[in-house]
Ligand code: C2E
Ligand code: MG
């Protein structure tokens with residue numbers, strides 16, 4: 688490790704530090720090559736309407752098809768890509784791929800459903816990001832309603848100045864905006880009223896303890912607020928029928944989770960879309 692550090696400015700050693708630093712350099716180089724070679728794939732996890740449980744849309748979830756190492760989970764490289772700033776270039780690949788899939792589905796005459804794409808606050812550092820995305824959607828001939836952006840509540844609130852005006856731009860253009868991992872951050876109810884969003888995604892940590900009554904009370908409160916503000920509210924991480932029935936009873940409008948659908952390869956997601964002409 689010390690050798691790999693040679694040449695870098697004098698760094699005071701701290702336990703675990705040299706491994707961390709060289710580890711970051713290593714992943715930075717690997718990510719640079721992966722972005723260059725476009726080694727990323729999107730899986731699509733279905734979302735369902737509460738009650739009818741009809742397919743309502745998908746969330747795109749990135750995976751790194753790393754040569755010789757299989758598919759790497761986003762939890763293992765998104766944080767690194769954020770630290771190095773490479774998330775910006777990666778984010779472009781992800782959005783292009785999701786929009787490309789939507790376009791292909793539409794051209795095949797399938798009954799397309801909205802796709803939500805996760806974005807990092809760093810992507811909004813470029814103040815032209817929202818305009819770029821709107822133009823990309825238009826250039827592909829897609830209705831803007833088919834594309835939704837997910838940003839974590841925490842990320843949006845800690846980068847408010849740059850993020851909120853651009854979310855407003857996406858809204859104005861007709862795109863959906865979801866607050867991800869809702870309930871883990873600290874946006875006030877006052878602020879929520881003024882945010883340019885269309886959807887709250889209730890974090891799995893609020894769904895997990897159901898049907899425990901105190902957890903149910905919190906979920907119910909979030910659903911009441913969402914309904915009053917005209918927002919849809921998605922329960923994430925629904926793993927049991929008991930949780931599904933409970934979030935439906937408490938007023939969530941949509942469900943997502945392993946019970947109803949794991950993240951799927953693009954071909955499997957496509958297979959869930961019936962031809963538009965057969966739609967009843
Ligand atoms: P997230 O946006 O909150 O996505 C939900 C995560 O929960 C996904 O993990 C999904 O596979 C997992 N999940 C879904 N249903 C269940 C369930 O019933 N039980 C459990 N235990 N887990 C469930 P994944 O795919 O590993 O993604 C993790 C996180 O990585 C995402 O959290 C998101 O923050 C980030 N991420 C994923 N794709 C992208 C991307 O394209 N761009 C950016 N910036 N971040 C991404
Ligand atoms: Mg998400």
Ligand code: MG
Nearest residue numbers: 867868888923
């Ligand atoms: Mg989430």
Ligand code: MG
Nearest residue numbers: 868890891923
């Ligand atoms: Mg989450």
